[in-house]
Amino acid sequence: MSNYLDYAATAPLREDVLASYLEALRVVGNPSSIHTDGRGTRMLLEDARDRIAAAVNCDRNEVIFTSGGTESDNLAIKGLYWQRNQDAHRPVVVSAYTEHHGVIDPIEWLEKNEGAEIVWLPVSETGVVDLDALAAVLRARGSEVALVSLMWTNNETGVITDIKKVCEIASAFGVPVHSDAVAALGHVPVDFAGSGLTAMSITGHKVGSPIGSGALILSRASKVESLIHGGGQERGLRSGTMNYAGASAFAIAAEKAVAELDDFAAHTSSLVSKLKHAVAAIEGSRFSVGSAVAMPHTAHFTFDGLRSDTLLYLLDEQGFAVSAGSACQAGVARPSHVLIAMGRSEAEASACLRVTIGLGTTSEQIDALIAALGPAIERARAASAV
Template structure:
């Protein structure tokens, strides 16, 4: 059975070019980048070349990029590292729709006595900018808000957030995990002080990420144990992963022109579902969102039942964040948006990539329509 993969906000297939770039560093060029001999210097050159590729994609200096073990580590480093350098300020400001990689570190810090202010969103997934502005004052140590939501695809006004933070002298960390490769990302134009992301979200390898930190911004390292990455992340670098990240960044920038085509496929899927299947609706605003993402609520159904049936027919999708799956409770993001339970329980995210094809979308629509019809005939109706 051919798989139709519509879960690209969870992870993506490794681009063939990325695998090809990584292979030498998984085989013959296995040196430690800190070693002075030939193999070590080959590895060092590869790491620095990847840093340049990432910097070019982000529009920043190479010295402002350092590599991490993934997006979650990068986010934790940004939040905890910036907070540690901002004493006596002890307030973090974030949004109600953040990924668990942001929510959970904030929850832990709150239990340790740090004040965490969570800014609400409306039904369209839009941030309450007046509440955000009011939360930023001389007690605020760091603001951490995502660029685009992983579940709904809604894009948040990061330029406006950056402007508010800059006026107040507060560093702004942005979780850019879902933005990379889908929309243009220029950290200097956007104005954030730090940006975190993971390679596997844009056709790179798992287990490697990066953090942009504006030059001159103080940040305490989270991982210590060596001088690597300008002293900001100790431990021997994951050379194959970093090389893969660099190549994926280069490809992400080159393939941005593919995104309008992806958006048309997303719209075809979305309109087909809404037109063919009664009692369905899109969660979140549809005018400012990622080109690859739609989140659709199927009334009076459980998302898990839909996903299992779709999987049996070869369609891979998801409900909520992959990092918090396994729960029958509605997504915290949809709850924060005020989506009614009758739709929230049955909400499914479909996320495409540049590899998604038109025939796959047409086939997926047929499978989704049959699956929902079958479930509505056989399962007890939810109130």
């Protein structure tokens, strides 16, 4: 049986969520129809909105259902950019190159197609974004900044950003902040109202619901331009027949993940610390984020003298599903852009291992990984030496 240790890529579907999802799929009705059946599925959708709002502490009207994190990131970034450039010239977008491609790529698209100017903030060697540099950029160019986008937690390294501080800095200049909280939801406390954010992206498949449902949380006071035009659903910001079954499953999963946060932190941090301790004894290994504050379930390492794809292949052969945490496009492993942004060499950024776990991970699975890791690293090093 496979040892699934790649929860950050996608978390296992929760059994109880699957049961309610199947039940919801059997209910017929377009949530926009006025007949009884339509009102039935509308109720499922609105109940999901309430539950998501409670899980992230926002107003129910601030929840815009989408297909997932990537769509939410695009809606927030392009939508805010266009909105903010309607009444003034604000071409600057501030972010960091440690972001997920769901954020980096729409920003680069705006640069290429809409004349945006990007400021990538410096990042420390442990993956922490330099907030003094953020303040300096805003002092110098605040009136020209369309938005700041910084993720709540990094999906590769686990590092946590002080989003409240980011919002405090930006609000002094009247600049809206978007945060990709896809990796954070259900893994660390996420409080939209308490953060000061304008917009926040979340997705369901990282907390145990089926892939294909997410949300953009958008503050009531804020407007964004829509990317998708049609029937005007979801405050006119996301046209298309609403996926009530997906939204419902997402909401139940998010609610459960948030309720489990304390248990999750206690269980995963003790397993991660066991793994870190064992890996520290391997020569040429490095824990990627040093003493930076990070999510409890993420362990990210680099190993001298090997390539991640070889190591992943060897571990997969022995039944371990782990990842490099780096972008993998068309089956080609690339150096991690996150580690490169943290100042690491291409060789180091191509020699990563990310282990991400959950409440379902057992101590025996971590012991088995530890036992397999030493020989797999040796073989991967031997392979890269030829």
